[in-house]
Amino acid sequence: MADPVLLIISGSLRKEATNRKLAREAARLFGPAEVIEGELNLPLYDGDAEEADGIPTAVQALADQIARADAVVISTPEYNKGPSGVLKNALDWVSRTEGNPWADKPVAVMSAAAGRAGGERAQMILRGFMVPFRANVLPGPEVHLAGSSKEFDETGTLTSDLYTKTLADLMTQLRALATRS
Numbered sequence: 001m002a003d004p005v006l007l008i009i010s011g012s013l014r015k016e017a018t019n020r021k022l023a024r025e026a027a028r029l030f031g032p033a034e035v036i037e038g039e040l041n042l043p044l045y046d047g048d049a050e051e052a053d054g055i056p057t058a059v060q061a062l063a064d065q066i067a068r069a070d071a072v073v074i075s076t077p078e079y080n081k082g083p084s085g086v087l088k089n090a091l092d093w094v095s096r097t098e099g100n101p102w103a104d105k106p107v108a109v110m111s112a113a114a115g116r117a118g119g120e121r122a123q124m125i126l127r128g129f130m131v132p133f134r135a136n137v138l139p140g141p142e143v144h145l146a147g148s149s150k151e152f153d154e155t156g157t158l159t160s161d162l163y164t165k166t167l168a169d170l171m172t173q174l175r176a177l178a179t180r181s
Contacts, residue, residue: 002034003032003033003034004033004034004070004071004175004178004179005033005034005036005068005069005070005071006027006030006033006034006035006036006069006070006071006072006073006178007035007036007037007038007065007066007068007069007071007072007073008023008024008026008027008035008036008037008038008072008073008075009023009037009038009040009072009073009074009075009087009090010022010023010037010038010040010075011040011074011075011076011077011083011084011086011087011122011126012077012084012086013040013041013086017077017112018077018112018113018145018148018149018151018152019075019076019077019111019112019148020075021112021152021156022075022110022112022143022145022148022158022167023037023073023074023075023110024156025152025156025157025158025164025167026073026075026108026110026167026170026171027073028157029164029167029168029171030071030073030171030174030175031171031175036065036068036069038062038065038066038090039058039061039062040062040086040087040089040090041058041086042056042058042059042062042086042089042090042093043056043058044089045089045092045093045096050096055093055096055097056093059090059093059094059096059097060097062090062093062094063094063097063101064101066094066101066102066105067099067101069105070106070178070179071105071106071107071108071174071175071177071178072105072106072107072108072135073107073108073109073110073174074087074107074108074109074110074126075109075110075111075112076109076110076111076119076122076123076126077111077112077113077119077122078111078113078115078117078119078120078121078122078123079122081121081122082121082122082125083122083123083125083126083129084122087126088129091129091130091133095132095133100133100134102130102133102134102135103133103134103135104134104135104136105135105136106135106136106138106174106177106178107130107135107136107137107138108137108138108170108171108173108174109123109126109127109130109137109138110123110142110143110144110145110167110170111123111126111143111144111145112145112148112151113144113145113146113148114147114148114149115146115147116146116147117144117146118143118144118145118146118147118148119144119145120142120144123142123144136177138170138173138174138177140170141166141169141170142166143163143166143167143170145163151163
């Protein structure tokens with residue numbers, strides 16, 4: 001059997017974002033897989049532009065990655081008590097593509113943030129955003145990485161045994177769903 005395809009999505013565009021690091025750590029702990037990183041640097045959703053020009057190529061590429069993936073990891077920052085605008089924009093754009101690439105897709109959500117709650121509010125809101133897509137969003141264990149800039153070493157590896165164990169548990173559950181026959 002071929003390795004499963006795992007799509008990781010960071011809700012931050014920053015190259016060294018802690019959410020990008022967390023998503024990559026999730027991929028490492030997921031185990032053998034073909035890992036794809038989704039790109040959220042998309043134009044702002046505009047219904048008039050969609051009507052005039054159709055779905056942008058980058059949006060269709062993301063929708064195709066979601067459809068192809070056996071499982072998806074989404075790691076969101078918390079900006080002003082909610083998920084990032086780029087993540088919401090990407091979800092809105094993908095909802096405009098043909099079909100529903102999210103339907104029944106195993107999805108693990110997590111968050112990394114500077115604050116003490118580790119993005120808990122953003123993650124809760126993201127879970128609500130996923131409801132209309134009918135994705136199979138895992139209920140937990142929840143990963144809320146607090147004080148995230150201090151939780152990775154120079155190689156991007158989590159330094160906390162507690163966070164690593166919780167993330168590994170979540171990835172074990174995601175892998176089981178992704179590889180079921």
